[in-house]
Amino acid sequence: MSVSESPAAIEINGLTYNYGRAEAVHDLHITVRRGCCYGLFGRNGAGKTTTMKCLLNLLRPLNGSVRIFGLESARNEVEVKRRLAYVPDYVAFYPWMTVRETLDYLASFRAHWNSEIEKDLLERFRLDPSQRTSALSKGQRTQVALIAAVCPEPELLLLDEPTSGLDPIVRREFIETVIGAYQESDPGKRTIFVSTHLISEFEGLIDEFTIMDRGKAVLTLGADQARERYQKICARFPQQAPEIEFKGALQTRRNGRELELIANGGSAEILEQLRKMAPESLTSEALTLEEVFVATLK
Amino acid sequence: MLLQINYKSGKPVYLQVVDQIKAAAASGAMQAGEPLPSIRPLAEDLRVNRNTIAKAYTELESQGVIETIPGKGCFLRPNNSPLKKEVRRKLLIDEIDQVVVQAHHLQVAPDEFLNLVRERLEVIEKKKRANEQENV
Numbered sequence: 001m002s003v004s005e006s007p008a009a010i011e012i013n014g015l016t017y018n019y020g021r022a023e024a025v026h027d028l029h030i031t032v033r034r035g036c037c038y039g040l041f042g043r044n045g046a047g048k049t050t051t052m053k054c055l056l057n058l059l060r061p062l063n064g065s066v067r068i069f070g071l072e073s074a075r076n077e078v079e080v081k082r083r084l085a086y087v088p089d090y091v092a093f094y095p096w097m098t099v100r101e102t103l104d105y106l107a108s109f110r111a112h113w114n115s116e117i118e119k120d121l122l123e124r125f126r127l128d129p130s131q132r133t134s135a136l137s138k139g140q141r142t143q144v145a146l147i148a149a150v151c152p153e154p155e156l157l158l159l160d161e162p163t164s165g166l167d168p169i170v171r172r173e174f175i176e177t178v179i180g181a182y183q184e185s186d187p188g189k190r191t192i193f194v195s196t197h198l199i200s201e202f203e204g205l206i207d208e209f210t211i212m213d214r215g216k217a218v219l220t221l222g223a224d225q226a227r228e229r230y231q232k233i234c235a236r237f238p239q240q241a242p243e244i245e246f247k248g249a250l251q252t253r254r255n256g257r258e259l260e261l262i263a264n265g266g267s268a269e270i271l272e273q274l275r276k277m278a279p280e281s282l283t284s285e286a287l288t289l290e291e292v293f294v295a296t297l298k
Numbered sequence: 299m300l301l302q303i304n305y306k307s308g309k310p311v312y313l314q315v316v317d318q319i320k321a322a323a324a325s326g327a328m329q330a331g332e333p334l335p336s337i338r339p340l341a342e343d344l345r346v347n348r349n350t351i352a353k354a355y356t357e358l359e360s361q362g363v364i365e366t367i368p369g370k371g372c373f374l375r376p377n378n379s380p381l382k383k384e385v386r387r388k389l390l391i392d393e394i395d396q397v398v399v400q401a402h403h404l405q406v407a408p409d410e411f412l413n414l415v416r417e418r419l420e421v422i423e424k425k426k427r428a429n430e431q432e433n434v
Contacts (some may be wrong), residue, residue: 180342201345227305289304
């Protein structure tokens with residue numbers, strides 16, 4: 001069976017989950033192709049972690065199904081977990097273990113463990129293997145968790161808000177490690193599913209994304225398509241800016257002679273329309289994924 | 299050669315890599331036979347997906363700009379496009395048409411436009427000569 005025929009890395013079908021009467025995820029559909037880096041973007045409380053936990057069978061969906069490599073997480077828990085690794089937003093280790101003992105302990109659950117990557121990353125992160133995990137900073141804990149997730153070279157890497165609360169250097173190293181060490185061999189078989197609200201630092205890594213709001217998917221798009229479709233257009237006129245509405249404009253701001261709008265598709269038509277009004281200046285630029293996120297949820 | 303990714307350009311990231319390498323080859327900033335950075339360090343450096351760089355290199359290879367030598371990496375090829383002259387002209391005409399349309403909308407008159415084209419050709423030639431001197 002070729003890769004294109006084999007089941008998707010992740011298939012979320014109509015997922016719904018409630019905490020008591022509070023609905024956390026409602027009828028969510030997501031398909032993640034193998035070898036793809038998929039972003040799940042949302043504000044705090046949008047339902048990202050709940051979705052992650054359903055993928056890992058830590059929560060049982062109220063409705064809908066979750067499949068990983070075509071297997072139901074609930075029924076094939078061991079097989080599924082053998083093929084993935086997970087870095088949570090809050091990392092807990094046994095406090096009495098050293099970094100070395102922690103990695104050995106975690107490696108004991110894995111059939112495969114790349115010790116060369118482990119050695120490289122321990123050096124890169126300047127971690128002391130003899131240090132107790134209780135003495136690690138938040139950044140160092142995340143680094144140890146990342147090493148433990150990358151060394152088994154799993155087919156799927158689940159990252160839940162991995163970089164929130166970390167300093168900029170640690171965040172940078174984290175992403176570089178995901179690109180470098182994790183995608184090192186056979187990038188076509190390395191799938192990444194990352195939930196985050198720190199979108200700009202993952203910008204270059206994301207192939208496709210879903211924006212969630214209050215438990216629902218509000219936008220699913222390829223990253224390149226999003227940057228092509230969402231444009232910020234600015235025009236300045238010699239006289240008062242015209243008071244007309246533009247088709248496909250998400251937001252329009254006017255200030256005297258200036259006009260700024262965000263186009264959701266159709267920016268060529270809007271630019272053409274504006275040009276006919278003889279503006280003094282007219283510019284357009286793509287929105288970054290973070291700006292798309294803000295514009296979508298505003 | 300240092301690449302820059304601009305997410306505000308609206309151009310797909312892999313195409314930005316393709317265009318910048320082609321520009322470096324045209325201006326002589328990169329010479330035939332020179333190796334391209336390998337995929338991993340370049341991806342880490344630009345903090346983009348490795349697949350994006352791989353896609354850019356595949357595109358450059360299919361356009362005949364670079365060649366892959368197994369086990370050694372990617373290298374810039376001497377400038378001889380494998381495409382027939384007709385096809386090359388057609389590709390260029392499409393690009394020129396777009397610029398001509400753009401010039402019309404920006405109210406740049408035909409004479410002024412032609413002068414601009416000559417000016418830009420000179421700039422790139424100059425860069426090329428400067429790069430050649432450096433390499434002597």
